Amino acid sequence: MTDTSALFRPFTVKNLNLANRIVMAPMTRAFSPQGVPDQNVADYYARRAAADVGLIISEGTLIRRPSAGENENYPLFYGEKPLAGWKNVIDAVHAEGGKMAPQIWHQGAARAEGSGHFPEANSDSPSGIMHDGTKLNYTPTQEDIADMVAAYADAARDAKALGFDTVEIHGAHGYLIDNFFWDQTNKRDDKYGGDLVGRTTFATEVIKQVRAAVGNEMPIIFRWSQFKPFAYDAKLAHTPQELEKFLGALVDAGIDVIHASQRRFWEAEYPDIDGKDGLNLAGWSKKLTGLPTITVGSVSLDNDFISTFAGETAGDGAANMKNLLERLERDEFDMVAVGRALLKDPDWASKIKDNQANQLLAFDKDALKTLY
Template sequence: MTDVTALFQPLTVRGLTIPNRIVMAPMTRSFSPNGIPGQNVADYYARRAASDVGLIITEGTVIDRRGASNDPNVPRFHGEDALQGWAKIVHDVHANGGKIAPQIWHQGMMRKPGTGHYPDAPTDSPSGLTHTGKSVMPAPTTEEVWDMVQAYARAAGDGAKLGFDAIEIHGAHGYLIDEFFWNVMNVRTDRYGGTLAQRSTFAAEIVAECRKQVGPDMPIILRFSQWKQQDYTVKLAHTPHELEAFLAPIVGAGVDILHCSQRRVWEAEFPEVDGEKGLNCAGWTKKLTGVPTITVGSIGLSSDFTGSFRGEGSVKAPLDDVVRRLEKGEFDMVAVGRALLQDPQWAKKVRSGCTDDLMDYDSKALATLY
């Protein structure tokens, strides 16, 4: 049986001590009618808090740009009604001994016109281009981009006021911030465009402005990915040198934790450099930046998430490799998604050695999971 002691060591980042290294990964659920999270959402997070999850990162919750979401049942992080719902969630998670961070989100051009909380709103983008490079609207001005930056910062400030323990900025998976990273969609010639490192300016400014809002003690997490939902094979950075240059402005802006999203945690990020068993994305990110990292991608399951879109399940898988890498210090925290969605008791079972009792993942049951 795997010794999981490393998973249950505390970690202190800025003013926050996280009781263990297990993170609940953000997972969109669409259970918040009109964007207002209710008691069912509070209960969903409280169950995981009561069952030894070290840090809960909420499902994506959208900032106050009217075109930020394609789904009216995705929670908002603006407006008194929605923020009151989040206040109750924070209270219930804390009452059950948990720590929680909102994932603040804008879908960018992934949001289709005519959808979401405000169907008539335009959709924000870096340059008015789709992921195919097709122009569909005028590029936003520098001032309009700055308004987007400030919308993230306002959300971060509201998170601090509500008593959240940290905030996570969603900069991955082809959504708005990631669209600024991507040269297909960002062809700007001002400070937000240019080389890959220059295209990270938008994210760096968001981090810096969020810091002004949350103060010196609240950790700021940024989630990024190499892959896109439109193309799982693409990469922003093809070498460690490119990855270091890309992340440098974000690190310089004061990010505290980098959440490195990949589909399969066991895959080497740059196998041509250190082999097929080499460092994964979180490992390379920590090595290059010195910043604490979260690894994520099919942890505890035998296959990645793409099969769930086709109604496929996944059986539980050993934790040996991810625990070994954590023990070596390749990364600092481990984010668990579908396994924890399926089984609220996942962390508690792992801690007590009851791994035979862990549940397989059944995507067909998702609609009923709370």
Template structure:
């Protein structure tokens, strides 16, 4: 890397403030599904897991996906719910533990859509729900949603956000990425509707817009709404919602106007340019087009993808690396916050070790990292 590029770490450890969020630094724990919540209730071990990251000086913790109250929202066993007295009490304990350690925390609100398989979740008889009954182009799974179904899901997101605010969360994040329900409406490959929710990009964005507006109405103007989106889908890594900056501007503008405060631009590798002719990544383009705070994410601090070349079966090890390229982009104001996934999952002290340039002390990531609540 050229010596004239700014790799100062100071900006990463500046405070960040917007609405209900007041963060000690610009690091974020990315949401990562762990499946350690028996009966869909986050327990004391889950609370301790998140507290350790707060004790490690993470600025903001975004929880694993937590499913809303719609009967088909869940797609996996032992993931946490965010409705019902027991689950909300469990989350209240998580929040209290994180706050006691000086951290801030937001739940990721989740509906899996047609990723769901039969026999999963509290309502094991519920089918998968999606805009057109498609899991991916040409592959059916479940049922196409009626207007009543859509209204019910929108209301469930709003109620989950209000419950999260009431038990003390500092913000919420809507999971609108990776080929789950909200993203299935965005993606033309899974949205083949011919009503107001299908066809044009504006129509396909409508469902997400309605969710954000309903959440804003429920939580008020001062509570922070984060929205996670992605071009890629778990069903197709090469998929793109928006082929051009102009299309991205349309998509983001609708969500921004609906009430999104922070965009979480999910990429698999943060250093990859999003469009030809510019070095900006997806987060950089998002900030340029919306002028709102943006979180970048994608293989921060590790030398190999979670799923990718040479590591597709998770049998390989990802080793810790420096973050000079990330710091160059941060110091160029390409984005505002930095989400860290696997590196923080395996090492709760990652933030402090990066701060003190102790990369050699950071733990590597491998398949065994997924088998315990470290």
């Protein structure tokens, strides 16, 4: 039987006290009709809270910019009805003893024009271009950008007022904040452009205004990635030296936890420096900043990996499971985000805790279409 006790150590950051190191990763599901999370959404999250998930991070929730998302069933995080729906969600999670953050989100240039809650709205971006050079309908002014920044802060303020325990800013995966980070989509020649540190200006303004909105004791989680879904080999920071400067700007602005998104948690971020078994992205993020980090990427997705929890295999899943737990035990990172496995199996964490790994449900694509 695999010793998973490292996953069940308590963890505290600022006023957030977690029972364990398991985080439910944010997963967009488009199950909020016209942007309003209903009772099914509340039940979905409450199930995981009741089943030993230490921290739940919601699916992406759209800030109050008309072009924030491309699907009218993506949940909004502004307006009377959507916020009432989210109040029901957080109350349901708290009733089960859970802790939760909304992930505040804007799709930026990744949003298809003519789509979403307000199809007539022009897509927001830094420079009016997509990653492939396609021109969008407008290039924002500094006044437009100021309103984008304020919209993130408004969402964070509402999150605190509703009773959420923390908040996550989505700065990864080719969405709006990441559009500002990446030189392929940010061609601005004002304060929001320039070198990599200069291109963090939009994000640092967002973080500072979010901090002002939530106060000093509520933790701010910041999610970022090197890769984009359309460019898996992309890198913002090609060396640890670049990474230290990039993350340093975000830390100075006021983040508390770094959620370092990568496709496979076991892959070394800079293998030329510390080898193929070296630090992953969360590991380097923690080493260079000293902040707590969350790792994520293909945790418990295949049958071989699931069997490993029960000590039934010596295949790739066994190697990856051992790798995950060893890294966590030596505090390379602090928390482990589980995505699709928890989407399929709401009792994933409890089964691991209770040594019932042989009962874990393997992820399948139909889980994306179903309310569990």
